[in-house]
Each structure stands twice: as structure tokens, then as C-alpha cells.
Amino acid sequence: MSRLEQQTFDRKITRRDLVKLFGASAVAATGIFGASNKAFAQSAAHVVILGGGVGGSTFAKYLRFADPDVKITIIEQYPEYITCLRSNDVLVGMHTLDELTFNLDTIRSKYNVNVIIDRVVGADFDQKTVRTQKGEVVSYDKLVVSPGIDFVYDNIEGFNEQVADTTHPHAYKAGPQTLKLKQQLENLPQGGTAIIAPPQNPFRCPPGPYERISFFAEYLKKHNPTGKVIVLDPKDRFTKDVPFKKAWERLYGYKTDNSLIEWVSGSDGGQVTRLDPKTNQVQAVVEDFQADLINIIPNQRAGKLAQNLDLTDESGWCPINRHTFESMRHDEVYVLGDSTIADAMPKSGYSANSQAKVCAKAVADTLKGESPGRAIYSNVCYSLAGQNYGVSIAAIYEVRDGLIQPKGDSAGVSEITDKPAQPILEAVYQKNWHREFVKDVFY
Amino acid sequence: MTNNTLRLSGLCLSLSLFAGTPAQAQDDAKSSSITAKLGEAMAQQCAPCHGTNGQAMTEAMPPLAGLPVETFERAMLAYRDGSRDAVIMDRVARGFTDEEIHAMAIWFEKQPYKAWQNTELEEAYKASEAAKNAMGGQQ
Numbered sequence: 001m002s003r004l005e006q007q008t009f010d011r012k013i014t015r016r017d018l019v020k021l022f023g024a025s026a027v028a029a030t031g032i033f034g035a036s037n038k039a040f041a042q043s044a045a046h047v048v049i050l051g052g053g054v055g056g057s058t059f060a061k062y063l064r065f066a067d068p069d070v071k072i073t074i075i076e077q078y079p080e081y082i083t084c085l086r087s088n089d090v091l092v093g094m095h096t097l098d099e100l101t102f103n104l105d106t107i108r109s110k111y112n113v114n115v116i117i118d119r120v121v122g123a124d125f126d127q128k129t130v131r132t133q134k135g136e137v138v139s140y141d142k143l144v145v146s147p148g149i150d151f152v153y154d155n156i157e158g159f160n161e162q163v164a165d166t167t168h169p170h171a172y173k174a175g176p177q178t179l180k181l182k183q184q185l186e187n188l189p190q191g192g193t194a195i196i197a198p199p200q201n202p203f204r205c206p207p208g209p210y211e212r213i214s215f216f217a218e219y220l221k222k223h224n225p226t227g228k229v230i231v232l233d234p235k236d237r238f239t240k241d242v243p244f245k246k247a248w249e250r251l252y253g254y255k256t257d258n259s260l261i262e263w264v265s266g267s268d269g270g271q272v273t274r275l276d277p278k279t280n281q282v283q284a285v286v287e288d289f290q291a292d293l294i295n296i297i298p299n300q301r302a303g304k305l306a307q308n309l310d311l312t313d314e315s316g317w318c319p320i321n322r323h324t325f326e327s328m329r330h331d332e333v334y335v336l337g338d339s340t341i342a343d344a345m346p347k348s349g350y351s352a353n354s355q356a357k358v359c360a361k362a363v364a365d366t367l368k369g370e371s372p373g374r375a376i377y378s379n380v381c382y383s384l385a386g387q388n389y390g391v392s393i394a395a396i397y398e399v400r401d402g403l404i405q406p407k408g409d410s411a412g413v414s415e416i417t418d419k420p421a422q423p424i425l426e427a428v429y430q431k432n433w434h435r436e437f438v439k440d441v442f443y
Numbered sequence: 444m445t446n447n448t449l450r451l452s453g454l455c456l457s458l459s460l461f462a463g464t465p466a467q468a469q470d471d472a473k474s475s476s477i478t479a480k481l482g483e484a485m486a487q488q489c490a491p492c493h494g495t496n497g498q499a500m501t502e503a504m505p506p507l508a509g510l511p512v513e514t515f516e517r518a519m520l521a522y523r524d525g526s527r528d529a530v531i532m533d534r535v536a537r538g539f540t541d542e543e544i545h546a547m548a549i550w551f552e553k554q555p556y557k558a559w560q561n562t563e564l565e566e567a568y569k570a571s572e573a574a575k576n577a578m579g580g581q582q
Contacts, residue, residue, distance in 0.1 A: 061495075064564070065568075065571070068568065110564065111564070284491075350491055353490075357488065373478065373480050373481055374481055374484075376484060377488070378488040378535070380491065392531050394535055395540025396488075396539065408537050408538040409537060409538075410537045410539075429504065433491065434494070436494050436499050436502055437491040437492075439499075439559065440490040441562060
């Protein structure tokens with residue numbers, strides 16, 4: 001059990017807290033001055049959301065659809081959110097970070113959601129309160145946690161958070177590291193070598209590393225045609241590998257002597273075991289490699305907040321009820337998105353958005369004393385194998401035999417066809433998808 | 444009304460819910476009956492591409508809000524049986540039964556044909572209510 005979780009709170013919720021949350025008139029009107037937390041809960045349920053990213057923001061919006069009266073609060077550490085979605089685009093100048101930056105202003109105003117910018121440092125699941133760094137204690141009836149992911153560095157000697165923050169950015173959360181990696185790609189000497197090392201499963205955005213590999217190759221083709229991308233992969237398969245590799249053949253000479261991409265699978269010794277940040281050498285299982293640019297994407301686990309709040313199990317991820325996304329570890333607590341164990345659903349923004357909608361209905365139903373309805377989820381991931389070449393994976397999901405599984409015959413990746421319009425249309429839809437997706441989340 | 448009366452009526456309410464809901468819920472889970480609520484829940488899954496409540500007006504992926512029931516159904520069935528060219532909609536359509544497609548069709552038909560950014564929350568509540576009524580008032 002974490003230290004944070006053991007901490008108890010030294011003060012009960014006060015009128016000041018409530019006024020802050022809902023305004024003086026609301027507190028006066030409900031007449032709960034001096035009442036216990038429980039009485040307050042009965043007069044109007046309060047749902048508190050930790051994390052204002054894709055899962056948390058979607059949840060707030062769709063809970064408002066499901067219940068016009070419930071009180072909703074989001075506690076989010078940062079005033080702005082940069083989507084990891086499309087952040088590979090920034091590496092090759094298709095998007096700027098500014099274009100991927102969103103805030104909760106519309107969620108606050110259109111959907112009547114209280115937004116607190118502060119960091120949560122602990123929760124008391126018996127008292128049903130969370131505590132923030134600034135000392136706020138916020139009581140809840142239902143707590144929804146959407147904490148994203150955390151990186152694990154301990155399997156690669158010489159690679160750690162500090163190295164990632166300085167010389168070897170993983171750039172797998174959009175931000176300053178993204179810009180640093182962009183610069184490294186642009187500074188790659190003519191004929192130079194870039195190494196990209198994807199993580200072991202499971203990880204956020206399974207096609208993300210392979211889209212990045214494609215973008216690097218496309219960049220080299222144009223600006224540095226004698227350069228090369230070597231992929232050191234701990235795995236033998238990856239998502240959409242058939243359409244990705246077909247695209248690499250069509251666009252980057254994959255499988256020829258002049259290929260811009262060389263992919264070393266896990267079986268061929270692709271697992272990186274050591275990085276020397278000073279000499280830019282990596283050791284993989286069978287061979288050492290020297291490169292001009294090394295981009296290691298670390299293994300992952302549930303976000304720090306999920307760990308600190310004791311929502312993870314021994315796998316490092318959060319077990320949930322597959323029908324509602326309620327935590328299996330604590331009552332009245334729900335977990336959304338990348339940090340959850342959601343079986344066949346990939347850790348994608350689309351999945352988090354989908355889960356948030358099902359969970360919002362389940363929470364609204366439970367608060368009304370009704371049983372939650374049937375859970376049907378979906379995921380569509382579009383990736384670019386080149387700026388005008390898209391590949392996709394899609395599925396509808398249901399709970400069957402205790403697991404989230406594809407429903408009907410829906411699961412599948414882009415077919416390989418000789419229709420020239422197919423990958424172009426996929427690329428058009430990919431760009432369309434991102435524009436609409438962020439609106440569904442933040443507007 | 445005193446606090447005691449409030450508590451008492453609250454108790455009666457929860458007792459009556461307890462008497463009615465669990466058995467009904469079990470039936471729902473077991474039967475394949477498609478409720479208006481499920482129609483809405485499934486339709487909401489389309490939003491990342493087609494806009495909140497199907498109200499995306501400026502993209503290659505078309506708006507679904509306000510589509511006549513038959514138009515939506517015809518498209519989905521053609522995607523599902525492969526008779527209509529698709530990028531991903533063939534895969535998506537294969538995830539749904541006829542009844543599920545019908546429930547989504549009814550729901551989308553009732554959504555206002557305009558961009559979501561220009562739509563008030565109140566209009567969305569009304570559209571949701573209208574869809575439920577169109578499904579025969581099933582919840």
C-alpha cells in the first residue's frame with residue numbers, strides 16, 4: 001500500500017470547500033450548512049473526476065448528457081492538455097503542438113462542470129474524499145479516475161527518466177520531448193542512422209511507434225535519402241503489421257537492399273538491453289548498434305495517480321468491472337482509459353472516449369438506483385504510414401465470457417487492395433477523425 | 444417538511460426501487476431486447492468520427508443527425524453485407540445486428556441537423572426524449 005493511501009485527512013469538508021465548488025447561492029439553497037457529508041450526498045450527488053484528458057473530459061460531458069442535475073467536478077493538474085493523438089505529426093511538421101493543445105473551458109461552461117486545476121495527492125475511500133496539493137479536501141459520491149500511463153525504465157540499463165528528459169527523448173507523451181526529437185531528426189547527418197525501439201506490450205497507442213517509424217522514413221526519403229531507420233523491437237508482431245509493412249514496401253523500399261527501414265524482431269534479437277547515452281550505442285540481445293539518433297519508447301504501466309491511489313494490481317494496471325469500469329479494488333471508484341485492463345480494447349484515445357461514455361451512463365444509472373444497461377464499446381485507430389497513406393484498425397466490443405471481446409465480425413485491419421484510392425481515403429479519414437474526435441472530447 | 448419526513452419518503456422510494464428493479468434488470472441483461480437507452484448508447488459510440496450526436500457538418504465523414512431511418516439502415520446493411528464500398532464502415536457495421544442498427548437509426552433521425560457547436564444542451568435533451576418516445580417509450 002502506498003504512503004499516500006495511508007495518509008488520513010485532517011479536516012472534514014467545510015462550507016468554504018462547498019462554496020468554492022458550487023458557489024455561495026448553491027450552498028445556501030441546498031441548506032446543508034453544518035450537515036454531514038452524507039446528507040450533502042443525498043441532496044445532490046457529486047461525481048468527482050481526476051484527470052481532464054480524453055477519458056475524464058469525455059466522461060464529464062456524457063455524464064451531463066445522462067443526468068442534467070448531478071454535480072460534476074474535474075480535478076486536473078495542468079491548465080492545458082496536449083493530445084498524444086497526432087503528436088507524431090509534430091515530428092515532421094504536419095502539426096504544431098499548439099494545434100494539439102486543448103483546455104476544459106467549454107466543458108466547464110457548456111456542461112456546467114466545476115474545474116479545479118490542482119494535483120491530487122491522496123484519497124480516503126472510507127470518508128469518500130480526495131485531497132489536493134493545495135490542501136483542498138473534496139468529497140465525492142462517485143470518484144472517476146482517468147490517470148493515463150506511466151513509464152517503466154528498469155529493463156534497459158542506462159536509460160531513465162533523466163536521460164529521456166535530456167539527451168534521449170522518448171517523446172511518447174506530447175510536449176517538450178516531442179520538439180526535441182523533431183530537432184534530432186532534422187539534425188541527423190546525411191547518411192546517418194536513427195534507431196527506434198518500440199516497447200513491449202501492453203502500451204499506449206499500439207500503432208504509435210510504427211507510425212513514427214513511417215514518418216521518419218518519409219522524412220529521410222525527402223531530406224536524407226541515404227539515411228536509415230533501424231527498428232529494434234522486442235516483439236515479433238505489432239498492430240496493423242500487415243498493412244504497415246505493405247506500405248513500407250510501397251513507399252520506402254522495405255525488403256529491398258535500399259530499404260529506408262530495417263525491422264529487427266524480438267526473435268531476431270531486437271530487444272534493447274542497454275543504452276550508452278554518451279556514445280550513442282545500444283545493446284540489443286544479439287548485437288550492438290551505433291546510431292546518430294536513438295529513440296527508445298519505454299515500457300508502460302498505469303499512471304502514477306492510479307498507483308498512488310491503490311487502483312493497480314500486480315500487473316501494474318487497473319482491474320475493472322468490464323460492464324461499468326468500476327474499480328475492482330475500491331467501491332464507488334471508476335477507472336478509465338489507458339490505465340485499465342480492458343482485454344481486447346487497445347490503449348487508445350478512442351477506447352478511453354468509448355469507455356467514458358459507457359461508464360457515464362452506468363454511473364448515472366447507479367445514482368438513480370437503476371441497473372446499468374448493456375455495455376457496447378468501440379475503437380477505431382487510424383494511423384499514417386505516410387502523409388497520404390492511411391492504415392486502420394476497427395472493432396465494436398461487448399462483454400462475453402467475462403471479457404471485453406470483439407462483437408459480431410467487426411474486428412479487422414485495413415485490407416490490402418490494389419485500389420489506389422484506399423490508402424488515400426484512409427489518410428483523409430484519419431485527419432477528419434482527429435478534428436472530430438477532439439471536438440467530441442473537449443467541446 | 445421535516446427532515447424525518449424526508450428521510451421516510453426517501454426510504455419508501457428506495458424500497459420500491461428495490462422491489463422493482465433487480466428482476467427487471469436481469470431480464471434486460473438476458474434478453475436481446477433493444478431499448479431506446481441502448482440505441483442512444485450505441486449511437487454515442489459513432490461520435491469520434493461523425494461528431495457529437497452525429498452533428499459533424501464539415502468533414503468527409505458525413506453527419507448522421509437527422510438522417511431518415513431508412514437511409515441510415517440501408518447504408519449500414521449495405522456496408523455489413525459488403526455491397527457498398529467502404530474504408531472502415533464495413534468492419535463497424537459487422538458489429539451490429541438488424542435490431543441494433545434500427546435503434547441507432549431511430550435515435551439519429553431525431554437529432555437536430557446542425558453543427559454540435561451551435562446546439563444547446565437543452566435541444567440535445569429534447570432530441571434524446573423524442574428518440575425514446577419513437578422507440579415506444581422504452582427506457
